[in-house]
Amino acid sequence: MITRPTLILDKQICIDNIANMALKAKQNNVILRPHFKTHQSAEIGEWFKEYGVECITVSSVKMAEYFASHGWKDITIAFPCNILEWKVINELASKINLNIVLESLDTIQFLEEHITNPVGVFIKTDTGYGRTGIKADDYTSMQMLLNQLKECKNLIFIGYLCHAGHTYKAKSIQEVRDIAKDAKEQMLALKTFLSADFPLAQLSYGDTPSCSIINDLSDYDEIRPGNFVFYDETQAQIGSSSKESIAVALACPVVAKYPERNEIVVHGGAVHLSKDSALNEEDEPYFGTALRLNNNQWDINEVIGEVCRISQEHGTIKVSTEIMESVKIGDVVAILPIHSCLTANLMKEYTTTTGEKITMMT
Amino acid sequence: MITRPTLILDKQICIDNIANMALKAKQNNVILRPHFKTHQSAEIGEWFKEYGVECITVSSVKMAEYFASHGWKDITIAFPCNILEWKVINELASKINLNIVLESLDTIQFLEEHITNPVGVFIKTDTGYGRTGIKADDYTSMQMLLNQLKECKNLIFIGYLCHAGHTYKAKSIQEVRDIAKDAKEQMLALKTFLSADFPLAQLSYGDTPSCSIINDLSDYDEIRPGNFVFYDETQAQIGSSSKESIAVALACPVVAKYPERNEIVVHGGAVHLSKDSALNEEDEPYFGTALRLNNNQWDINEVIGEVCRISQEHGTIKVSTEIMESVKIGDVVAILPIHSCLTANLMKEYTTTTGEKITMMT
Numbered sequence: 001m002i003t004r005p006t007l008i009l010d011k012q013i014c015i016d017n018i019a020n021m022a023l024k025a026k027q028n029n030v031i032l033r034p035h036f037k038t039h040q041s042a043e044i045g046e047w048f049k050e051y052g053v054e055c056i057t058v059s060s061v062k063m064a065e066y067f068a069s070h071g072w073k074d075i076t077i078a079f080p081c082n083i084l085e086w087k088v089i090n091e092l093a094s095k096i097n098l099n100i101v102l103e104s105l106d107t108i109q110f111l112e113e114h115i116t117n118p119v120g121v122f123i124k125t126d127t128g129y130g131r132t133g134i135k136a137d138d139y140t141s142m143q144m145l146l147n148q149l150k151e152c153k154n155l156i157f158i159g160y161l162c163h164a165g166h167t168y169k170a171k172s173i174q175e176v177r178d179i180a181k182d183a184k185e186q187m188l189a190l191k192t193f194l195s196a197d198f199p200l201a202q203l204s205y206g207d208t209p210s211c212s213i214i215n216d217l218s219d220y221d222e223i224r225p226g227n228f229v230f231y232d233e234t235q236a237q238i239g240s241s242s243k244e245s246i247a248v249a250l251a252c253p254v255v256a257k258y259p260e261r262n263e264i265v266v267h268g269g270a271v272h273l274s275k276d277s278a279l280n281e282e283d284e285p286y287f288g289t290a291l292r293l294n295n296n297q298w299d300i301n302e303v304i305g306e307v308c309r310i311s312q313e314h315g316t317i318k319v320s321t322e323i324m325e326s327v328k329i330g331d332v333v334a335i336l337p338i339h340s341c342l343t344a345n346l347m348k349e350y351t352t353t354t355g356e357k358i359t360m361m362t
Numbered sequence: 363m364i365t366r367p368t369l370i371l372d373k374q375i376c377i378d379n380i381a382n383m384a385l386k387a388k389q390n391n392v393i394l395r396p397h398f399k400t401h402q403s404a405e406i407g408e409w410f411k412e413y414g415v416e417c418i419t420v421s422s423v424k425m426a427e428y429f430a431s432h433g434w435k436d437i438t439i440a441f442p443c444n445i446l447e448w449k450v451i452n453e454l455a456s457k458i459n460l461n462i463v464l465e466s467l468d469t470i471q472f473l474e475e476h477i478t479n480p481v482g483v484f485i486k487t488d489t490g491y492g493r494t495g496i497k498a499d500d501y502t503s504m505q506m507l508l509n510q511l512k513e514c515k516n517l518i519f520i521g522y523l524c525h526a527g528h529t530y531k532a533k534s535i536q537e538v539r540d541i542a543k544d545a546k547e548q549m550l551a552l553k554t555f556l557s558a559d560f561p562l563a564q565l566s567y568g569d570t571p572s573c574s575i576i577n578d579l580s581d582y583d584e585i586r587p588g589n590f591v592f593y594d595e596t597q598a599q600i601g602s603s604s605k606e607s608i609a610v611a612l613a614c615p616v617v618a619k620y621p622e623r624n625e626i627v628v629h630g631g632a633v634h635l636s637k638d639s640a641l642n643e644e645d646e647p648y649f650g651t652a653l654r655l656n657n658n659q660w661d662i663n664e665v666i667g668e669v670c671r672i673s674q675e676h677g678t679i680k681v682s683t684e685i686m687e688s689v690k691i692g693d694v695v696a697i698l699p700i701h702s703c704l705t706a707n708l709m710k711e712y713t714t715t716t717g718e719k720i721t722m723m724t
Contacts, residue, residue, distance in 0.1 A: 003446035004424065037674060059675045060629070062366065079675055080617040082629050083692045084365035103618060106691045131676060132618050132627050165673070255442040256465060256494050265494050267422070267444050271707050275637040311527070312399060312703055313421045313441055314493060329468045330445045341674055345633050346708070348724075362710075362724070 002332050005272045006251040007347035008296055009358065013247040014229060015047055021211065021228050022051035028217040033057050033076060035206065035226025038341045040361045041350070042070035044229070057206075057224045061085040061092075066361040068096050077101065078161065078206065078224060080124060080132050083110045093117035093154075101161055103134050105148055112152045119154060122161035122204060125190065127183035129165040136162065136186035139193050146198060159202030159221065160190055167209035173239040180210040184219055212240035232340035233289060234278055243289075243300045248350070249334035250343060251293055252315060259324050264305075266290070268335060269313040274342035280306055288335040290317045296353045298334035307335060364694050367634045368613040369709035370658055371720065376591060376609040377409055383573065383590050384413035390580040395419050395438060397568070397588025400703045402723045403712065404432035406591070419568075419586045423447040423454075428723040430458050439463065440523065440568070440586060442486060442494050445472045455479035455516075463523055465496050467510055474514045481516060484523035484566060487552065489545035491527040498524065498548035501555050508560060521564030521583065522552055529571035535601040542572040546581055574602035594702035595651060596640055605662045610712070611696035612705060613655055614677060621686050626667075628652075630697060631675040636704035642668055650697040652679045658715045660696035669697060 018034075025032035034048060037059040045056070045067065055074040058064045064075050065088065076099035081089070089111075092098045099120035102108055111119070123145055126133035134141045149157045164183045170176045187203050194201065202221035211217065211225035212235070230248045231241040252268030277285035287310045292302040304327065305319040315335065319327065327333070337343035344350075350358040380396075387394035396410060399421040407418070407429065417436040420426045426437045427450065438461035443451070451473075454460050461482035464470055473481070485507055488495030496503045511519045526545045532538045549565050556563065564583035573579065573587035574597070592610045593603040614630030639647040649672045654664040666689065667681040677697065681689065689695070699705035706712075712720040 001446075003444070003450075004422075060366075079629065080627060082365070082615045082617050084363075084615045084694070088365075104691060110692065130623075131671070131673065131678065253444045253446045255444050261492075265442060267441065270636065270638070270704055274632065275704070276632070309493070311493065312707075316493065329466060330472065332446070342632055342637070345674075 002251045002296070003253065005268045006351050007344065007349065008249050008251050008293075008298070008334065009350040009352050010247050010297070011352050013245060014044070017228050017231065017245055017247060018048055018051055021225060022053065024211070024215075024217070025223060030217055030220050031055055031222035033204070033222045033224050034229065035059070035078065035224050036067060037063060038226040038229050039344060041358055042067065043358045045070065045072065055222070057226065061088050063361060064092055064098065068092055073097060075099070076120075076122065076204075076224070078163070081107050081111065083107055086111060086114045089119065090115050090117055093119045099158060102145070103132065105145065108145065108148050108152065108155060112155055115154045117154060118156055120158045121149060121155045122158055125160045125162040125187065127162045127164055127186045128179070129163060131165060133162065136190050139190070142190065142194065146194065157198065157201070159204060160187060161204040161206070162187060163206035164210055165207055167207050167238070168234065170209060170238055173213055176209045176213045176238065176240070180214045183210070188219060208235060209238050209240040227341060230340040230344070233336050233338045237278055243336070246336050246340070248340050248344065249291065249293070249298050249336050250288070250347070251296075251332050251334055254327055254329055254331045254333060257324065257327070257329060262319055262321065262324060263308070264317050264319055264324070264327055266315045266317060266333060267313060268315040269310050271312055272343065272346055273307070273310065273315065273335065273337055274339060274346055275310060276339040276342050278338045284308075287315065288337050290333045290335050293332050293334040296351070296355065304333050364613045364658070365615065367630045368713050369706065369711065370611050370613050370655075370660070370696065371712040371714050372609050372659070373714050375607060376406070379590050379593065379607055379609060380410055380413055383587060384415065386573070386577075386579070387585060390578065392579055392582050393417060393584035395566070395584045395586050396591065397421070397440065397586050398429060399425060400588040400591050401706060403720055404429065405720045407432065407434065417584070419588065423450050425723060426454055426460065430454055435459060437461070438482075438484065438566075438586070440525070443469050443473065445469055448473060448476045451481065452477050452479055455481045461520060464507070465494065467507065470507065470510050470514065470517060474517055477516045479516060480518055482520045483511060483517045484520055487522045487524040487549065489524045489526055489548045490541070491525060493527060495524065498552050501552070504552065504556065508556065519560065519563070521566060522549060523566040523568070524549060525568035526572055527569055529569050530596065530600070532571060532600055535575055538571045538575045538600065538602070542576045545572070550581060570597060571600050571602045589703060592702040592706070595698050595700045599640055605698070608662075608698050608702070610702050610706065611653065611655070611660050611698050612650070612709070613658075613694050613696055616689055616691055616693045616695060619686065619689070619691060624681055624683065624686060625670070626679050626681055626686070626689055628677045628679060628695060629675060630677040631672050633674055634705065634708055635669070635672065635677065635697065635699055636701060636708055637672060638701040638704050640700045646670075649677065650699050652695045652697050655694050655696040658713070658717065666695050
């Protein structure tokens with residue numbers, strides 16, 4: 001019985017999400033190297049193996065250690081390499097196929113001086129997101145990095161890696177298509193420009209909106225979506241998934257009702273959902289959609305209301321007068337998260353709809 | 363040596379913050395019942411004992427269990443009572459002085475039917491924050507709750523509890539003073555109105571901005587500030603503390619530099635700092651202030667820049683051209699958090715400036 005904020009996982013939805021992405025990768029003849037930062041769970045990782053997944057992506061050296069300790073042998077740390085962690089990187093590289101992501105001469109130089117085991121290297125390539133990476137059309141900088149990499153003994157150049165994270169700001173499916181098309185053209189042009197020296201360079205492409213929406217991904221060697229394993233309100237808004245494909249919801253006990261302002265308050269706040277917000281139809285920020293929960297199952301058609309405010313432990317849900325009358329103190333509602341990666345990271349444990357507990361990296 | 367995002371705690375600043383609040387409580391002849399949701403650490407809790415603190419506040423039943431298991435015998439759970447947790451509440455009440463916070467007849471009725479051990483009860487009183495509680499001037503509702511409480515065997519009415527959380531939105535010290543004055547008048551009027559039946563009702567007052575800024579708190583029986591143990595950017599903006607009084611900072615390795623856009627990227631993102639933001643002087647959201655870190659010590663005068671964007675693991679810091687030239691990949695910077703409660707909750711461990719590890723509730 002649920003008595004506290006609990007992250008419910010619908011295993012069937014999750015498996016379907018994995019199956020769909022694995023099928024798309026297969027149809028495109030690309031490797032699916034899913035990003036495990038979303039679920040951070042060795043047990044959920046096992047579900048991917050059923051679909052032939054052998055290579056994964058993580059967002060930190062710590063997460064690489066965790067999944068390596070759970071049997072994963074081919075891991076890309078898709079974050080600009082933190083040279084301070086070179087010892088752990090070097091140790092991991094002695095045990096598994098480890099790839100890192102680089103974008104600076106200083107980092108290459110430092111690693112080459114310190115690393116004694118071969119490490120695969122992707123050059124982080126910026127196709128317009130503007131967070132990290134060398135701009136895809138900055139061939140001069142690319143060439144400089146590659147020239148230096150050529151001289152390295154243990155840094156083995158594999159290819160170019162981009163994360164078109166600006167799809168997260170897209171307001172329509174067409175906008176995602178445009179961003180993905182632009183990214184593909186940039187990546188292909190980059191590969192072509194440098195193909196004389198690096199004909200075998202791989203192209204690695206990320207982000208759940210693109211990988212969910214775009215059908216033709218065949219120009220890439222691998223795709224690295226992560227969030228698709230659960231999806232969330234943000235993805236449903238973008239159009240990457242339907243609300244039916246959201247695989248996690250936070251179960252929250254109702255603790256107070258305010259009929260005079262049409263609000264109910266639940267135990268479920270920023271330490272459970274995170275403070276990530278999206279804009280609702282009235283262009284106001286909200287923190288999740290509350291649904292009815294029956295026998296640990298939510299129904300996306302039974303909407304209670306939107307989480308309109310959030311503090312450390314409180315979530316405030318705006319409800320209609322009818323809902324106000326039907327919801328009782330002691331009921332448990334299900335909140336679809338705005339950003340499932342952050343919610344999962346906070347909750348540190350899943351409870352399936354059939355009551356099974358699933359642990360995560362701590 | 364710091365190689366990963368690490369939450370640094372300056373123990374001396376923290377102890378000074380505790381000492382100052384304990385002194386203020388003593389001068390006002392009120393009980394300091396600090397809110398432990400900020401630090402969530404048994405070890406840091408011990409530091410309060412040196413200053414005579416015996417009663418504490420927590421924000422969940424789980425947190426009450428944690429601190430009770432670490433020897434605390436007088437705990438108020440300052441969150442609208444979640445009746446689904448009545449068994450744990452009942453068990454805790456058999457071992458310690460446990461107070462809960464109520465605001466509905468349904469909750470009172472349910473608990474009276476289920477609870478077998480005496481539990482102290484505060485009525486949650488809303489003095490204008492508008493999150494939870496009975497409005498302080500809604501004497502009719504108050505009277506109804508109190509009449510029902512009078513009939514209860516194990517629910518022992520203690521007093522009225524308010525959290526003037528709207529001080530967090532204050533733009534000046536004067537605004538905090540105005541909110542606190544208004545809250546005090548409402549609380550005193552409430553007590554006076556019901557004094558014929560409940561002459562001994564206590565007044566419990568919360569929130570760090572008020573308790574830090576207001577000197578005369580002598581009308582209350584107890585105060586429950588929490589954030590003051592660390593303070594943060596938000597409190598410094600409000601004027602509750604100086605930046606010098608901020609006791610925690612997130613140490614983050616520099617992983618990338620972008621001179622063309624005057625930005626550096628660190629390992630330190632939403633899973634470390636939280637996504638809480640404040641507005642900077644240009645009225646734009648920011649996620650923390652980055653400072654230089656030398657030997658695990660930060661200096662608030664050595665500002666590197668503001669964290670202008672944040673994602674799951676990345677923090678992007680806007681810097682000047684001079685700073686860009688002086689900061690190197692592999693440096694570690696210190697970020698003062700916007701909201702130290704959420705940052706501490708995410709990090710789950712402190713490292714003191716002298717390298718000692720301090721654990722938290724998990």
